[in-house]
Amino acid sequence: xxxxxxxxxxxxxxxxxxxxxxxxxxxxxxxxxxxxxxxxxxxxxxxxxxxxxxxxxxxxxxxxxxxxxxxxxxxxxxxxxxxxxxxxxxxxxxxxxxxxxxxxxxxxxxxxxxxxxxxxxxxxxxxxxxxxxxxxxxxxxxxxxxxxxxxxxxxxxxxxxxxxxxxxxxxxxxxxxxxxxxx
Amino acid sequence: xxxxxxxxxxxxxxxxxxxxxxxxxxxxxxxxxxxxxxxxxxxxxxxxxxxxxxxxxxxxxxxxxxxxxxxxxxxxxxxxxxxxxxxxxxxxxxxxxxxxxxxxxxxxxxxxxxxxxxxxxxxxxxxxxxxxxxxxxxxxxxxxxxxxxxxxxxxxxxxxxxxxxxxxxxxxxxxxxxxxxxxxxxxxxxxxxxxxxxxxxxxxxxxxxxxxxxxxxxxxxxxxxxxxxxxxxxxxxxxxxxxxxxxxxxxxxxxxxxxxxxxxxxxxxxxxxxxxxxxxxxxxxxxxxxxxxxxxxxxxxxxxxxxxxxxxxxxxxxxxxxxxxxxxxxxxxxxxxxxxxxxxxxxxxxxxxxxxxxxxxxxxxxxxxxxxxxxxxxxxxxxxxxxxxxxxxxxxxxxxxxxxxxxxxxxxxxxxxxxxxxxxxxxxxxxxxxxxxxxxxxxxxxxxxxxxxxxxxxxxxxxxxxxxxxxxxxxxxxxxxxxxxxxxxxxxxxxxxxxxxxxxxxxxxxxxxxxxxxxxxxxxxxxxxxxxxxxxxxxxxxxxxxxxxxxxxxxxxxxxxxxxxxxxxxxxxxxxxxxxxxxxxxxxxx
Numbered sequence: 001x002x003x004x005x006x007x008x009x010x011x012x013x014x015x016x017x018x019x020x021x022x023x024x025x026x027x028x029x030x031x032x033x034x035x036x037x038x039x040x041x042x043x044x045x046x047x048x049x050x051x052x053x054x055x056x057x058x059x060x061x062x063x064x065x066x067x068x069x070x071x072x073x074x075x076x077x078x079x080x081x082x083x084x085x086x087x088x089x090x091x092x093x094x095x096x097x098x099x100x101x102x103x104x105x106x107x108x109x110x111x112x113x114x115x116x117x118x119x120x121x122x123x124x125x126x127x128x129x130x131x132x133x134x135x136x137x138x139x140x141x142x143x144x145x146x147x148x149x150x151x152x153x154x155x156x157x158x159x160x161x162x163x164x165x166x167x168x169x170x171x172x173x174x175x176x177x178x179x180x181x182x183x
Numbered sequence: 184x185x186x187x188x189x190x191x192x193x194x195x196x197x198x199x200x201x202x203x204x205x206x207x208x209x210x211x212x213x214x215x216x217x218x219x220x221x222x223x224x225x226x227x228x229x230x231x232x233x234x235x236x237x238x239x240x241x242x243x244x245x246x247x248x249x250x251x252x253x254x255x256x257x258x259x260x261x262x263x264x265x266x267x268x269x270x271x272x273x274x275x276x277x278x279x280x281x282x283x284x285x286x287x288x289x290x291x292x293x294x295x296x297x298x299x300x301x302x303x304x305x306x307x308x309x310x311x312x313x314x315x316x317x318x319x320x321x322x323x324x325x326x327x328x329x330x331x332x333x334x335x336x337x338x339x340x341x342x343x344x345x346x347x348x349x350x351x352x353x354x355x356x357x358x359x360x361x362x363x364x365x366x367x368x369x370x371x372x373x374x375x376x377x378x379x380x381x382x383x384x385x386x387x388x389x390x391x392x393x394x395x396x397x398x399x400x401x402x403x404x405x406x407x408x409x410x411x412x413x414x415x416x417x418x419x420x421x422x423x424x425x426x427x428x429x430x431x432x433x434x435x436x437x438x439x440x441x442x443x444x445x446x447x448x449x450x451x452x453x454x455x456x457x458x459x460x461x462x463x464x465x466x467x468x469x470x471x472x473x474x475x476x477x478x479x480x481x482x483x484x485x486x487x488x489x490x491x492x493x494x495x496x497x498x499x500x501x502x503x504x505x506x507x508x509x510x511x512x513x514x515x516x517x518x519x520x521x522x523x524x525x526x527x528x529x530x531x532x533x534x535x536x537x538x539x540x541x542x543x544x545x546x547x548x549x550x551x552x553x554x555x556x557x558x559x560x561x562x563x564x565x566x567x568x569x570x571x572x573x574x575x576x577x578x579x580x581x582x583x584x585x586x587x588x589x590x591x592x593x594x595x596x597x598x599x600x601x602x603x604x605x606x607x608x609x610x611x612x613x614x615x616x617x618x619x620x621x622x623x624x625x626x627x628x629x630x631x632x633x634x635x636x637x638x639x640x641x642x643x644x645x646x647x648x649x650x651x652x653x654x655x656x657x658x659x660x661x662x663x664x665x666x667x668x669x670x671x672x673x674x675x676x677x678x679x680x681x682x683x684x685x686x687x688x689x690x691x692x693x694x695x696x697x698x699x700x701x702x703x704x705x706x707x708x709x710x711x712x713x714x715x716x717x718x719x720x721x722x723x724x725x726x727x728x729x730x731x732x733x734x735x736x737x738x739x740x741x742x743x744x745x746x747x748x749x750x751x752x753x754x755x756x757x758x759x760x761x762x763x764x765x766x767x768x769x770x771x772x773x
Contacts, residue, residue, distance in 0.1 A: 011367060015313070018305060026306040063491035069310040069330060072367040169366040 002053040003032050005082065005154050007162055008065060009072040009171075012038060012045045016070045020047065023064055029056045033086075033151030041171035044072065048153045073168040077154050084154040086132055089114070090123045091146035092139055102142055109135040120145070184355065189317035190215040190348040193281070194223045196324035199359040202252050204228060204243065204622055205281075206236035210256025211296055212283030215348035228622060228651055231643040233260050235615035237267020238641065241276045242619030245602040246577060246629075248404065250277040250331050251619060257283045258296030261342075262303065266609055268338045269307040273606030274425060275402060277336035279327045280308075286346040287315060301342050309337030315344065318352035325360035334370040335489040336402060371488055374505030374513060382460065382484040382501045383517035387529045389458035389482075391536045392418045395441065395470075398425030398605070399463015399487060401598045405511035406430065409462070412515040415522055417531040419540055421449040423464055425605045428595035432574075438540065439549075442470040443743050444587040447547035447766060448540050450741065450749050455769065456481040460514075463487060463507045466496035467606070468745075476748035486510045547766055549591050550757040551737070553709050558734035560709075561585060561660040565592035567712045568630065568658070571720060576628040577602065577620055579655075581613035581637030584666035587739040589632040611640030617655040618648050628656070628720060635661040635685055635692075642695065648726040649700030656719050657701075657728045662735040663687035670738045687732060696728035707732035 010016045017036060024031050030052035039046045051061055058076065065074045077084075090111075094102050096118070106113060106123050109131060115122035125135055129152055136144065156162070163171055172180070187195065193216055197205070204226040209217040220227055230236040233255040240251025255261050261282040271278045285294040301311045310330045314323045320343070327339040355361075386392055394416075400409055406429050413420050413436050420430045421438045430437055439446035441453055453459060459481045464470070471477035474496060485492070485499035486507060493502045503510050521529045553563040565588050568576070574594040580586040580603040595601050602620055604612040617631035638659050648655055660666075665683040672680050696703030702725055706715040712731075719727040740755025754763050 015301060015305075018302065022305045060491065060495060066369075067489070067491060069365060069368045167369060 004051045004053045004058040005077040005084065005152060006049045006051060006058075006062065006065070007075045007077055007154065007156075008047040008049055009039070009162060009168065010045050010047060011070040011072060012043050013070055016045070019068050019070060020049075020065070023068060027060070027064055029061050033149070035151035035153050039171060040173050042177060044171055048151070050152050073162060073165055075156075075162055075165055077156055081158075082154045082156050084128055084152055085126055086129055086152045087150040088125045088132055088136075089148050090125065090136070090139060090144055092121050092123065093119055093143040093145045094121055098142065102139075105135075105138050109138070111135060184353040186351045187354045188215065188219075188349055188351050189320050189343065191219045192317065192320040192352065192354060193324065193343065193348065194219040194225065195354070196321045197225060197252065198223060199356070200324060200328050205252045205254050206230055206239040206243075206619065207254030208233050208236060208256070208260065210260045210283065212257040212285055212345040213254060213260070213281075213343075213348075214283075215345060216254070216281075216283070216343070228618075228647060230615070230647050232641070233263035234266055234611070235618070235641055235644040235647065237264045237278075237280065238270070238609075238612050238615035239619030239622070239644070240278050240280070241267060241271050241274075241612075242579060242602055242616030243623040244271075244276050244278055244619075245616070246599055246620035247623040248402070248599065249623070250279055250328055252279050252281070254281045255283070256296065257285055257300070258298045260296075261300040262298055265303060265307070266607075268304050268340065270604050270607040270609045270612065271338040272307045272309065274604065275336050275398065276338065277331040278338040279324075279331050280338060280340040282340060282342050283348070284313065284342045284344040287344045288346070290344065300340065304340050307338070308340050309335075311340040311342065313342045313344070314347060316352075317347050317350040318355075320347075320352075321354070321356045321361045322363060326363045326365055329360065329363060329365070330368060371490065371505050374486070374503045374510045376513065378501055378503045379510065379513040379517055382486070382503060383514055383521055384529075385458055385482060385484060385501060386416050386418060386460060386514075386518060387521055387531055390532060391455055391457040392416065392533060393438075393452050393456040393459050394418050394420045395453065395459050395461045395464050396420055396422045396426045396429050397462065397464025398423065399507045400426055400429040400511070403463065403488075403507035403511070404598070405508040406598045408508070408511040408515045410434075412511060412518060415515060415518045415531075417533045417537065418460070419452060419533075419537065421445070421452065423467075423470060424590055424603065426464070427590055427601040428598045431596040432594045433596060436537075438544075440590055442467075443472070443745070444591065444739050444741065445470075446549060446591070447741055447752060447754065448543040450743065450752050451543060451766075451769060452540055453478050453481070454749050458482050458484065460484040461486065462511065465492045471496065472743045472749035473747055476750065486514075547754060547758070547762070550755075552757065555709055557709075559707055559712070559732060560737055561588045561662075561731070561733045562592045562737075563709060564658065564660065564712055564731050564733070565589050565632065568632075568716055569593045571713065571716050572628060572630070576600065576630045577624065579603065579613050579617040579620055579629065579631045581633045582608045582610045583634045583637060584662075584670065584737070584739050585632050585634040585637070585660040587667075588660070610637045613637060614641045614655070614657060615644045617657070618644050618653050621648075621653045621655050631655055631657045633657055633659050634666060635659055635663065635687070636665045638692075639685075639690075642699075645696065645699035645701050645726060645728065652724065653726065654723055655726050656722070657726070658719075659692055659728065659730050660733045661687050661692065661730050662733045662737070664735055666735075667739070673738070675744070692728060692730035701726040701728050703728050703730070705730040705732070
């Protein structure tokens with residue numbers, strides 16, 4: 001699947017997620033994943049949206065997102081030009097005889113064991129999307145019984161930051177915000 | 184500092200914003216606002232159904248260029264605005280809707296008359312907001328009007344919980360508008376000079392150019408520069424359903440309306456064009472027909488204030504993003520400079536092309552036959568109305584055959600004289616929109632051309648018109664059918680007429696008009712049309728409804744079937760098979 005990764009700065013206000021999600025549903029854009037959380041500026045949240053590029057014109061997605069009043073900035077991260085990570089928790093059912101083998105696989109992929117019962121393991125993996133896919137393929141043969149993924153988050157490599165983009169309001173730290181409010 | 188209730192702050196904000204009239208209907212959760220409204224200089228027009236308030240606000244905005252305002256209570260009051268909001272969103276109509284909401288502590292509890300109206304209207308508003316802090320009301324209202332009227336216009340909804348209207352807060356506003364907090368809202372800046380220059384050159388180099396004019400020309404008030412541009416470039420002009428009146432139909436360069444029911448010269452000109460200059464138009468499917476076969480040889484210049492329209496349906500060779508008024512002036516200036524220069528001036532070379540188009544206009548005009556003793560034709564009534572009003576009335580239409588006949592056969596000569604529901608195709612639009620238009624332009628003749636199906640959806644606003652002395656004229660083209668649906672069943676469903684017959688006699692529209700305090704007239708003969716229209720147009724103190732009994736089998740032509748290529752345009756029964764053959768097998772050698 002060809003995907004496009006968009007970094008979207010939005011105002012941290014009620015209803016913003018609904019506006020963004022509603023746009024995708026109304027325009028029949030396909031989301032592969034969406035991760036959202038606050039930035040170092042408490043007024044601003046950052047979404048990382050992975051769009052299915054085969055069925056959706058990413059140019060239209062960007063332009064329509066930019067029209068939303070609470071959206072501050074939309075930037076597409078170039079393939080290979082960004083660090084992309086995803087956190088997954090994976091519960092695997094495993095025969096005690098095969099546990100050692102499974103731990104070896106986990107070790108190769110840098111996944112940690114965060115919970116263990118006589119018949120199951122919970123692995124924690126923080127990795128690139130491609131590596132996570134490989135891990136999941138390996139684990140499938142053991143019997144993955146529960147999986148939760150955060151969705152991709154990403155930052156552009158190198159010295160440029162998203163607020164360097166033209167038309168982006170500057171961000172400030174929460175402490176600076178408090179200082180400004182107090183003044 | 185002065186303490187105001189949220190309701191008082193709202194009313195004062197509307198006053199400071201310059202609002203003149205609010206169309207609305209009160210109910211439980213908006214009651215606090217209706218109290219200060221009583222002592223305000225704002226005019227409130229009490230409608231009979233909130234949908235009427237919404238369409239009236241739209242009609243007001245279409246007619247005046249100013250944002251329309253409507254107001255309703257929570258729950259059903261708010262949901263009754265939904266159709267009008269959707270309509271305004273599709274047609275980029277600047278409008279602000281204010282709704283009451285249940286008190287903050289009740290939100291989410293399924294309280295009486297609670298509806299999540301910001302959630303419901305999220306995909307059909309340019310923006311909406313639930314205001315939870317009374318102190319934010321002035322900024323929220325200022326922002327709503329700013330968003331509704333700038334950039335690509337559209338509807339904005341402000342939802343106000345009842346207790347927010349009741350709570351007090353200091354009024355801190357000195358200058359209007361107060362500071363707005365819209366860091367993510369950007370109105371496109373001025374258009375690129377380079378793009379304008381490139382477009383002007385393309386236009387003068389083209390041998391078969393067409394100016395494809397959309398509603399943006401009317402919204403940006405750039406009709407004067409459009410006329411200048413067309414004449415300087417000697418480029419023919421087609422005005423979409425949203426743009427009728429942006430260019431005078433009487434002008435030799437006018438081709439009329441393009442699209443599914445467009446004129447043959449307009450549809451064929453776009454198909455054969457080597458350059459299409461789209462001005463505030465969006466390559467809607469009703470204009471392009473089957474997109475892949477639309478204007479196959481044309482290069483595209485696309486000017487629009489909404490960057491998302493560029494390349495959405497048809498790729499642009501030259502894109503000009505920005506305020507169309509600036510774009511149009513820039514284009515006209517650039518063409519003037521190129522054509523008006525000294526020895527190396529470029530001159531338009533469109534004479535051959537215009538000769539072809541003039542030939543098509545003669546060969547394939549809009550055609551219908553009105554026999555003096557035969558059934559009354561809607562086209563004839565429209566043409567008589569056009570003649571008797573000198574093309575000077577404000578015409579408002581609903582959706583369907585009457586709308587197409589009105590758009591085709593009325594001779595529009597000025598902008599903001601044609602109001603209808605384009606993108607959404609909202610039946611029932613005409614009567615309340617005409618009411619709003621008449622309120623906005625009280626001295627003018629406002630005529631709603633409506634179908635009998637449409638009319639019955641919102642006829643209750645006749646009561647509002649009669650009581651508020653809003654003297655609209657409503658011409659019902661009463662053919663006893665959902666006519667356009669009937670036409671599709673005739674053409675595409677093997678003449679199996681399923682649930683489209685309304686009957687002409689029930690209701691009795693004359694009696695209905697009289698019951699609503701209006702004048703009711705009826706006409707079913709061609710030789711009486713002028714007299715009846717004269718009588719209707721003479722009334723300036725009371726609304727008039729005319730029941731025109733029109734032919735039930737009259738279709739709208741030309742027609743391009745939905746999803747078909749524009750080259751498959753059907754001229755209709757008034758043309759011979761030979762003429763149809765000539766029309767579809769054009770051979771262009773230019």
